[in-house]
Amino acid sequence: MYTTLFFIIIAILVIDFALETYLDHLNGKNVSLQLPDEVKDIYDAEKYKKQQEYFLANQKSGTISGTFSFIVMMLMFFLFGFSFVDNLARGMAENSILIALIFFGILYFANDIISMPFDIYHTFVIEEKFGFNKVTPKLYVMDTIKGWIMTIILGGGILALLMYIYSLTENYFWILGWGVMAFISIFMMMFYSNLIVPIFNKQTPLEQGELRDAIENFCNKVGFQLDNLFVIDGSKRSTKANAYFSGLGAKKRIVLYDTLISTLTTEEIVAVLAHEIGHYKKKHTLIMLTISLVNSGIIFFLLSLVLGKYSPVFAAALGSENPSFQFSLIVFGVLYTPISTVLGIGINVMSRKNEYEADAFAKEHGLAKPLGEALKKLSVTALSNLNPHPAYVFFHYSHPTILQRLQNLNK
Numbered sequence: 001m002y003t004t005l006f007f008i009i010i011a012i013l014v015i016d017f018a019l020e021t022y023l024d025h026l027n028g029k030n031v032s033l034q035l036p037d038e039v040k041d042i043y044d045a046e047k048y049k050k051q052q053e054y055f056l057a058n059q060k061s062g063t064i065s066g067t068f069s070f071i072v073m074m075l076m077f078f079l080f081g082f083s084f085v086d087n088l089a090r091g092m093a094e095n096s097i098l099i100a101l102i103f104f105g106i107l108y109f110a111n112d113i114i115s116m117p118f119d120i121y122h123t124f125v126i127e128e129k130f131g132f133n134k135v136t137p138k139l140y141v142m143d144t145i146k147g148w149i150m151t152i153i154l155g156g157g158i159l160a161l162l163m164y165i166y167s168l169t170e171n172y173f174w175i176l177g178w179g180v181m182a183f184i185s186i187f188m189m190m191f192y193s194n195l196i197v198p199i200f201n202k203q204t205p206l207e208q209g210e211l212r213d214a215i216e217n218f219c220n221k222v223g224f225q226l227d228n229l230f231v232i233d234g235s236k237r238s239t240k241a242n243a244y245f246s247g248l249g250a251k252k253r254i255v256l257y258d259t260l261i262s263t264l265t266t267e268e269i270v271a272v273l274a275h276e277i278g279h280y281k282k283k284h285t286l287i288m289l290t291i292s293l294v295n296s297g298i299i300f301f302l303l304s305l306v307l308g309k310y311s312p313v314f315a316a317a318l319g320s321e322n323p324s325f326q327f328s329l330i331v332f333g334v335l336y337t338p339i340s341t342v343l344g345i346g347i348n349v350m351s352r353k354n355e356y357e358a359d360a361f362a363k364e365h366g367l368a369k370p371l372g373e374a375l376k377k378l379s380v381t382a383l384s385n386l387n388p389h390p391a392y393v394f395f396h397y398s399h400p401t402i403l404q405r406l407q408n409l410n411k
Helices: 002-029 045-078 082-092 096-129 137-169 173-195 210-222 258-263 264-279 285-307 311-317 325-335 337-364 366-380 390-396 400-410
Strands: 203-205 229-232 243-246 253-257
Touching: 002 045, 002 311, 002 325, 002 337, 002 390, 045 082, 045 096, 082 096, 082 229, 082 325, 096 137, 096 325, 137 173, 173 243, 173 285, 203 390, 210 264, 229 258, 253 258, 253 264, 253 285, 258 264, 264 285, 285 325, 285 337, 311 325, 325 337, 325 400, 337 366, 337 390, 337 400, 366 400
Parallel strands: 229 253
Antiparallel strands: 203 229, 243 253
16 A cells, blocks of 8 residues: 555656646746837836846746756655655654654755755846845855744744644644644734844834825825834845735734835835735735635644554655654645645635735725836836746736736726
C-alpha cells in the first residue's frame, strides 16, 4: 500500500508542476506588442517595452527557480531525504515534539539557504536593473535574520502547541487545533500592524495637512470611523507603491506607503482608500476571514482522519519505519494539493468579485476617474503585466487585471 501511496504523491507533484509550467508558458506567450488603448495616455513605447522586459525577466527567473525546487523535491522523495532528516533529528532529541521541531527546522533552513541565491538574484539583479530595489546588502541580511527568528518563535511555537494538543487528545485534536489556529488568525489580523510590521518597517501617523483632511472628510462622508491612519517607509526596500487595510473593530487601520504618497495626487489617494473602505463596507474582510476559518477547519478535520491510523503507511512511503506527526503532515500536505488548488480557484473568483464591488463603491462616490488614474500610475510604476493569459488569471489572480478594472470603471 505504501508503494502505491508513494507514486500517488509523485503523480500529484508532477501534475502540479506540469500545470504551473503550462500556465507560465501560456502567460509568456500572451505578451502583446500592441499597447492597450486604455493606458496610451501614460505609457509610451519605451515604457511599454520596459514593462515587457521586466515581465519576461521575472518569468525566466521564476521558471529556473521553480524547476530547481521541483528537482530538489523529487530527490527528497526518491532518495528518502525526509527519512534521512528524521534520523538526524532523532539523533539530537528523544522527545517527539523536539524531534518534529528539529526536523522542520532543518528543512526550513535548508530550503531557505538553497533558494537564497535565486532571491538575491531577483532582488539585486532584476529589481535593481529596472530601478525598483532599495534594499542594501546589510538590510537584506537583517531582514533574513529577523525572518528566521520570527519563524522559529511563531512557527515553532504553533507547531509545538498543536503537537502537544494532539498528544493530549487525538479524538478532539481537529476541534482544538482548529480553535487555536482560528484564534491566532484573528489575533494576527487585528494586531499584525502593531506587532509584526514594526520589526521590519517604521510606521508614523499621517501628519496634519491637505491629504489627511481629504481622507478624514471622505471617511466622515461615508460613515467610516478612522482613528488610525499611518505612513510606512516602504521606500527603504522598493520604489513600488502600495496601501493596505488591516485590523478589525477599534484596531482597524489604513497604512499608506510613502511611495504611494509621492506617486499619486491627493484625490487619487482618496480614491484608493475609498476602494479599501468599500471592502470594509461590503463586509469583504469578514466574509474572507470566515471562508479562511472554514477552510482551516476542513484541513484539520481531514488531517485528523489520517493522523495515527495511516501514520505507519505515510512513514513507509517516505522510507521510514518510524511513524510520526511530521511525516503525516508532509504526506497530507501533498495529498491535499488538488483540494487546495480547487478551493484556491474558488476563493480567487470571489476575491475578484469583491474587487469589482470595492471599485464600484468608489465609483458611487464620484471617484471613478481618480481611481482609474491611480490604477494606471501604479501599474506603470510597478511595470505590471497588462496582458496576463485568462487561464493564468483564473488560477492565480486575486484581483481582476488592470485593464478589466479600467474597463469596468469606465462603463
